[in-house]
Amino acid sequence: MIKTKIEEALNQQLNLEFYSSYLYLSMSAYFDSKHLNGFANWAIQQSEEEKLHAMKIYGFLLERGGNVVLSSIQAPPARWDSPLNAFEDSFANEQRVTNTINNLVDLAVEEKDHATHIFMQWFVTEQVEEESMTFGIVERLKMISGSHDGNGLFLMDHELGQRKEAEL
Numbered sequence: 001m002i003k004t005k006i007e008e009a010l011n012q013q014l015n016l017e018f019y020s021s022y023l024y025l026s027m028s029a030y031f032d033s034k035h036l037n038g039f040a041n042w043a044i045q046q047s048e049e050e051k052l053h054a055m056k057i058y059g060f061l062l063e064r065g066g067n068v069v070l071s072s073i074q075a076p077p078a079r080w081d082s083p084l085n086a087f088e089d090s091f092a093n094e095q096r097v098t099n100t101i102n103n104l105v106d107l108a109v110e111e112k113d114h115a116t117h118i119f120m121q122w123f124v125t126e127q128v129e130e131e132s133m134t135f136g137i138v139e140r141l142k143m144i145s146g147s148h149d150g151n152g153l154f155l156m157d158h159e160l161g162q163r164k165e166a167e168l
């Protein structure tokens, strides 16, 4: 059976993944309101992916005979000053997720919970990609933020519009 400490930490992580899904959904609505449809598409796909992350933990908890305890999801911001500002928030959130995942791995080692330790490795790897992806977008938005013709933003919007459904 899964230990209470691990069960609680996994439920907290489940909540944070749902928060991440909310954050990207809110970003998608913001981009849509700015007619940045490619950015909106990217963010809604990411929101779906975050839900899949949450459901991965949900499934693992049940498989281990643990309890799924759903708690209130923090409200994300509803608007931002710019697309750059929105992606800075998402990058900060990804760093926060990486920290909580690392703490969960530490706890699994401490509690000698090998199954949770192995299960969390997928999330450790995934976070490398999530941080790199959001950081990359932040840096590119910084590069084009000085230009006044909007071409850079238009091209990025087109590119982000190509993102397909979330796959794990």
Ligand code: FEO
Residues within 6 Å of the ligand: 017, 020, 050, 053, 094, 097, 130
């Ligand atoms: Fe599931 Fe973007 O962390």
